[in-house]
Amino acid sequence: MQDTSAGSNGTAKSAPVDRLARPTRLLGLKSLMAVAVGLVVSQGVMVIMLQVVxxxxxxxxxxxxxxxxxxxxYAASFSELSLMIPRAGSLGxxxxxxxxxxxxILSVFSGYVVVAMFALSAELLLIDHLLGVLYPVLGGTQFxxxxxxxxxxxxxxMGIDVFARLQNVLAFAMVLALTLLGLSALTGGFAPHTIHAGDLVADFSLGNGxxxxxALAIWGYVGAEFVCPLIGETRNPGRHVPRAMYMGLTVIFAVFALYCLGALFYLPQDVMLSASLPHLEYARAVFGNSGNLLLAVAAITATCSTLNTxxxxxxxxxxxxxxxGQAFPILGRVTRGNRTPWVAVLFVAIVTGLPLLVWGDDPSTVELLLTAAAIAWLIAYIIAHCNVIALRRRYPEARRPYRSPLYPLPQIIGIAGMLYAIVYASPAPDLTMxxxxxxxxxxxxxxxIAIVWIxxxxxxxxxxxxxxxSVED
Incomplete structure (x- = not known):
């Protein structure tokens, strides 16, 4: 049976043939999961998760x-939206x-361009700081x-095929390193536990905030929707896009649960809060000096994976x-061979490098700026949930290859949860203002800028x- 799609007057019309057809579609489920996991699991998140613990x-x-x-x-909302309107513009x-x-325009620039700018800069600053601690000869430079x-x-x-191969390797190495750290900590195979399970259970409480x-934990899951702009290079997007986000987020939950639980057997809670690099303290407690190498691998692959995605x-x-027409036309220019938006790639790389020049090698302001930018990211998620509700009302009969389950519960829960996270966004009360x-x-x-442009x-x-x-052609 042929699908139908609603026109501007709400009447049904035949759905067009795949509007983003390419000569080749290179991204399958494995590659999309690598995107979802690779963007979310960053070195900054590794630190934030230990602060939660x-x-x-x-x-x-x-x-x-x-x-x-x-x-x-949010994965449910983005899955419905991306397959209903499968264009590279994504949330915009x-x-x-x-x-x-x-x-x-506000959702994309505040929720992605600005956030990517600060997040990527913060990740690169953390790499400089970590390698400077591990190998002092490398510290103090931004090379x-x-x-x-x-x-x-x-x-x-060089193209989406190079990206896909890199992302698969980076994501696998990162997840493997974090899983190895968590499992080794749980089993105590390399060093005896300094904190016993009985003490952890006895101290269990939900009264410590x-x-x-x-609000802090949600930062560990933002970014899985980055698979959506890649829908034009995806094989069988109706099947793979939703699964990649759901499965990727579940993998992230399992890896972080293991990683955080293992830390409790070796690090006192005050150390996790006070250390500038608590993930380094964690690796050293489990593996001794050999943990330096494992942590370096996990941190570097996490940063490179986030940057690559x-x-x-x-x-x-x-x-x-x-x-x-929502941005400068030059940003739409693509290379002839692999259709890569080369001007936009260079633009993102340049705005990522600017904070590095401003901040130098001092990462002390990263937490403040990154948290402020992350608020904008959550606003983008709220807009995505509102989009689903608005489009369900305006185009109830429109073609939807994927429908958000239990609508509108995920959207209502998502909006309420993101608002809650924004209100309690600050990990330190003195930095709230x-x-x-x-x-x-x-x-x-x-x-x-958006008002003037429009x-x-x-x-x-x-x-x-x-x-x-108007966006289906």
Whole structure:
């Protein structure tokens, strides 16, 4: 039976043949899972997860589980949206037909471009800091950070096939290293436990702010939707895109649960909170000096995996926006051979490098700026959930290869959970005002630019949605 799709007047019409057909589609389920896992599991998240454990102890499992459920909710919304409107613009395109151009531009630039800029810079700064501690001869320079950034920008310019092969290797190595660390800590095979299981159970409590830690734990799951901008290079997207996000998030939950539980047997909670590199303290406690190498492998592959995924996905978001007139047309330029959005790749690489020049080798402001930018990321998730609700109301009969299960519960739960996470976004009360001011400045600047662009260049209303069939061709 042929699927139907609603036009701008709500009437049904024949669904077009796959609108993003390419000569070859290179990304299967394994590659998409590597994208979902590889973007989410970063070195910064490795540190954040240990901070959650440092505050809640064994009770960490509660916020970790609730955050995983919230992540599955956003995966449900992005799965429905990406397959209903399978274009490279991702969230910007979905929002354009659901809420209008202003929320569309705001969602992508504040939720992805700005966040990627700070997140990638923070990751590269952490690599510099870690290697400086492990190997002092390498410290105090930014050659490694800029070298890694330049290398992965070049590799992504070579095409999606190079990206896929790299991502599979990086994600596998990272997950393997973290799993090995967690299992070794649980079994105590390399060093005897310094903290006994009975003591951990006796100290179990949900009274140490465990529920407020949901806001911190959710950072460990953001980014799985980066598979959506790659839908044009995906084999069988209707099957693989939702599965990649659900399975990837579940793998992340299992790996982090193992990683965090193992830490409790070796590190006192105050050490996890006070150490600048608690994941390094963890690896050394389990493996001694041999843990330096394992941690270096895990951290470097995590950072490279995050960087590789962002340099593949964010430029394709910008490419899609350029094609819709929501960004400079030059960002839509692609190479002749592999159709890579080369200008957008270089743009993302450049804005990633700028904070490195400003911050130098001092990572002390990373937590503040990254948390402020992450607030914008959660706002983007709220917009995605609102998109699903708006499109279900406006186009109830539209073709949807995937439907969010139990609609509208995932959307309602997701919106409420993300709002809760934003309110409790600050891991340190004394930084709350600075964090919200920084987020406000970022969102304010993006909003002004978006308003000027829509009114003077696009000459469109700010909040008038485009017809669904206008993005189906």
């Amino acid at each position: 440092g505050i809640a102890g064994l009770g960490f499992i509660v916020p970790l589980t609730i955050a995983w459920i919230l992540a599955l909710c 395109t979905y929002t354009e037909v659901a809420l209008g151009h202003f929320p569309a 490694i950070a800029f070298g890694i950034l330049g290398l992965f920008a070049l590799l992504n310019l 465990a529920f407020t830690l949901i 962002s340099l593949a996905a964010v430029p394709r978001m910008l490419q899609g926006m350029a094609g819709r 600075q964090i919200f001011m920084s987020a406000g400045v970022v969102l304010g600047i993006v909003s002004v 009114k003077t260049v696009m000459k469109k209303p700010l909040f008038k949605p485009e017809p669904l069939d």
